[in-house]
Amino acid sequence: MKIIIAGAGEVGFHLAKLLSYESQEITLIDINKESLSYADNHLDIKVIKGDATSISILKEANVNQIDLLIAVTASETTNITACVLAKQLGAKRTIARISNTEFIQNKDEVGFTELGIDELISPESLAAAEINLLLNKSAFNDSYEFEEGALTMVGLTLAKTASFVGKTVKEAAELFNEIHFVPIAIQRFGTQFTIIPRGDTEFKEGDNVVFITSEGGGEELCKMTGKSNAEIKNVMVLGGSKIGYKTSRDLCTKNFNVKLIEKDKDIAFDLADELEKVLVINGDGRNVDLLDEESIADMDAFISVTGNSETNIMSCLVAKSKGVKKTIALVENMDYFELSQSIGIDTLINKKLLAANNIFRYIRKGEVVAMTKLNNMNAELLEFKVKQTSKINNKYIKDADFPRSAIIGGVIRDGKGYIALGDFKIQKGDNVVVCCLPRSIKRVEKIFL
Template identity: 55%
Template sequence: MRIIIAGAGDVGFHLAKLLAYEEQDIILIDMDGDRLRQAASNLDVSTIKGSSTSYSVLEEADVANADLLIAVTSSEETNITTTIIGKHLGAKKTIARIQNVEYLLNKEKLNLADLGIDEIISPESLAAKEIKRLLKEIALTDTFDFDEGRLSLVGVTVDENSKLKDKTLIEAAHLNPNQNFVTVAILRDSQTIIPHGDNKFIEGDHAYFIAQPNGIDTVLELSGKRKQEIKNIMILGGSKVGFHAAKRLSRKFNVKLIERDREKCHELADQLKDVMVICGDGRDVDLLQEEAIEEMDAFIAVTGNSETNIISCLVAKNNNVKKTISLVENIDYIHLSQNIGVDTMINKKLIAANFIFRYIRKGDVISLTSIHGVDAEILEFIVKAGSKITTREIKELDFPKGAIIGGVVRNGVGYTTMGDFQFRPKDRAVVLCRPECIHDVEEFFK
């Protein structure tokens, strides 16, 4: 595929990094020469310095033969203009990053496709959606449903109370006689392990499983956790992410939002009728305690300052808040979350890049997600008739070592998959794999 990425910031760079593992023809456009030099020295990409709204620049990038044009600069106007011009010059598919979510809410009325914009994404809206997903179950560090929950990805920390502690995967399998979950990844000291039978769970690990609906309870029981209901949530920061998160969460939970800008507080109070908006500095521990932080089930810090978000989450943890989520600008911080005490760190640009990435996948990929801090992707494929994955049992396939098949949804029922399982057409397969293995995995599903 010929892919043009307009914008070499965090979103564009991360997208290019994901694609660099594959045989893609990538052209990166940006006005900033330093960004382009950094990308060229670290990634296998071509670079063009200039504005992506320039006809000559797009012509130099050979946009007429582009399979995909992705505009992810920091300027909404530039992104919209780039995709419209690029589409009219021959780009097959276009994606624009936007900030105004009114475009998302009204994209059918606006007929954006007629203008030349095939898809729009809002990192802020996606981040809010991710926060809601992460709050599905307090005891889990991560959760993602496949085919409406017929299979789920779940993550837990292995602590001193866990029955999994110091057990190998083979030994852990004996604790799971119903075979209703499969271990697919272990995050240890910021290193991702694709586990096999002799790998051992140790205290402090973040372990990830693909589970059938009844397998989630088994995972919680073996990890020494119990289901806990969420009622009260505190959000620090009236940013766009904070606003969208509060709007989504207030439909189901009691939400308090703290914002220090008085004018913004009035705006938020007018727009968020079901949210208690408090004007004050969330870095003030006394204020947090006055607002009963110890009664909160979850604390979400989404100010524009990563350090403020991290520290306030640690304050929340010190006040016995069960679940903390911190928004960070630096992607490198995400790998530190398990070591410093914040339950989950998210980066809106990384979330946006991963969302866009699904448009580049081969085979019938119907969903793609990443696990925060884990160097791997989770893909859900629809199995095609005659594809390589259907030819033999799993144990007889030369499946990449850096990937693991976690489960399948067949005829509306989710199953975990063992070595003697053989796929059939129309199955929905869930696979975890390292970025460098994605191309090899896709070959099994083409």
């Protein structure tokens, strides 16, 4: 695909890096010379210095020939304008990064598609939604829902007490009469290799395992692994950023008790005015005495979303030492994901990764409904819509020419999720959730074309 990315900031650079690895034809536009220079020296892409809202700059980037324009500058106005201009100049599809979530909520009413913007994404909203989902699935360190929970991806680390440690996938499945979950990816403790499990794959202590679950599967996994999906009611949020604001606001609507700590006095007062049901505290969340005064030991969850990754990590570690059951830290450095298991924080989230996941489904071939990259694993989870022309249509899974480095996790049919094994017959209209390693993506895409 020919793709223009407007904005060489953290999201734009990360997208450009991921897409360049896949041999996509990328042009990166930014007014910042230093950002472009770094991208030009580290990535195999074309760079253009200039304003993405300039018609001459867009023409220089051959906008009339591109398949997709992704506008992810820090300016919401720039992103919207660039998309509108690009569509008028011949771009096939456009995506704009925005911060005002009202735009997403009223997308159809305003008619953004008619204006020339095919999709709106908000990294901050995606991060807030991810936090909400993780609090509702408190036993797990990673989670993602397909079709409003018809199927759910959950990740957890196997303790020695887990009932299926030492057993193969096939043996573990036999512990339940009716299966409501299936493992789709395993990372062995202390390694960076991702395994797509088969029936003879053995579960080991310390494995980081990702499962697809249908209704009831989460409870079965908790029972088998000795983990508890404890109710979370009292939440402390550190940082009054856009993510902190959105998270606190959303949690209050679901009747959570929320305390929000913000260091900046003016921001704290503004937040207190806007978030009537949130107890806003003006103070430094790195101060352990302050956390103790605010009864951190009584919290069920601690979420740190300041602009500093190290502050977020350290404050979560303090919360863990005080007995908080669930900790979530926002980090900007992708390398920190490798530390999440060993340092003791339940979940690390990254805006760049969430935005990239949301955008990537527009790059994949076949009708991709949803997509996510697995945290700290070299694998993708894709939801394909089965068409009449798809090679897998009207075939049993066992008869499909599926690569060994990919696995079907489940099927959604008429809104209901199924854990689909070899004798399950795929039909037109099904949504099929597939986990695959990078080397098998093109082959999997062809099956669903």
